[in-house]
Amino acid sequence: MRYMLLSAILFCSCASADQPIALAIHGGAGTILKSEIGDSREAAIRADLNAALDAGYKVLEDGGEALDAATAVVVRLEDSPYFNAGKGAVFTADGRNELDASIMDGATRRAGAVAGLTRIKNPILLARAVMERSPHVMMIGAGAEAFAQDMKLEFVAPAYFKTEHRWQEYLNAKAKAAQPRAALPISNYYGTVGAVALDGKGHLAAATSTGGMVMKRYGRVGDAPIIGAGTFADERCAVSATGWGEFFIRLNVAADICARVAYGNSSVADAADEVVLNRVPALGGNGGVISLDAKGRVSMPFNTAGMYRAAIDGEGKRVVAIYR
Ligand code: ASP
Secondary structure (H helix, E strand, O other): OHHHHHHHHHHHOOOOOOOOOOEEEEEEOOOOOOOHHHHHHHHHHHHHHHHHHHHHHHHOOOOOOOOHHEEEEEHHHOOOOOOOOOOOEEEEEEEOOOOOEEEEEEEOEEEEEEEEEOOOOOOHHHHHHHHHHOOEEEEHHHHHHHHHHHHHOEEOHHHOOOOOOHHHHHHHHHHOOOHHHHHHOOOOOOOOOOEEEEEEOOEEEEEEEEEEOOOOOOOOOOOOOOEEEEEEEEOOEEEEEEEHHHHHHHOHHHHHHHHHHHHHHOOOOHHHHHHHHHHHHHHHOOOOEEEEEOOOEHHHHHHEEEEEEEEEOOOOOEEEEEOO
């Protein structure tokens, strides 16, 4: 009996009173201007950011895992029509929605990713199933959807993802893209969604989901489902990104931030600043990240006019913001 008690004390990995919990979320970065959004749309976006933050934070407060908190946030934002993930995703050049997502567990480095989905209501749930219920890390297109069928995930008709706002954005972009080489107009608003979470056991997780970039062609895949580029978590650092995905892939942004912490003795905040504010723009890219360390310190740098973001840090401080 005494031995059992002692081993319970020694080996218990339960939440400790000193271990803070924290959560940061984003709904995309870009040229987000107050003058262009309009009051009622801004209020609705803020309401959905608040609701997603509350959904994830409740998981952590109830003693749940970082992975579950990050998943809860992303599902909520995928279901919102205001962000470019799940419902409300941007359109490809041929007028379809192709969705990408990924998730990573910092404590174990398990990861799951999916790309090129057209009928899965919540791509993040499929990414999580890839991580937890398959021997693989990444699945794409028809194969990923066949796996989703086996996993009994919810399918929707492709029309479910369409919103009038995104359709008009697509028609405008299409009208501008006359030349083949000019056919990928660079979004000035990247609406990817993501979350980074720290639970009461001190474990970190990161998750990201997106419709990609407007007018993307030829099965283009961005950074969001690439583990290391748009999503990364380890024992000390978790990152989810939004921005011009090609640059985030080339710079391996999320993993680079965490590598600077692991090998360069940097704080997560300094590492995120260096990569987002210096390295990405130096190559000509733009965007932002949300990042979190194991003490619950949040940093959310971006080099665009705005980034939809919200957080509750390890000290319980809450922020919901859009503009600089
Ligand atoms: N990073 C995403 C991509 O390139 C776009 C976004 O952040 O909205 O697919």
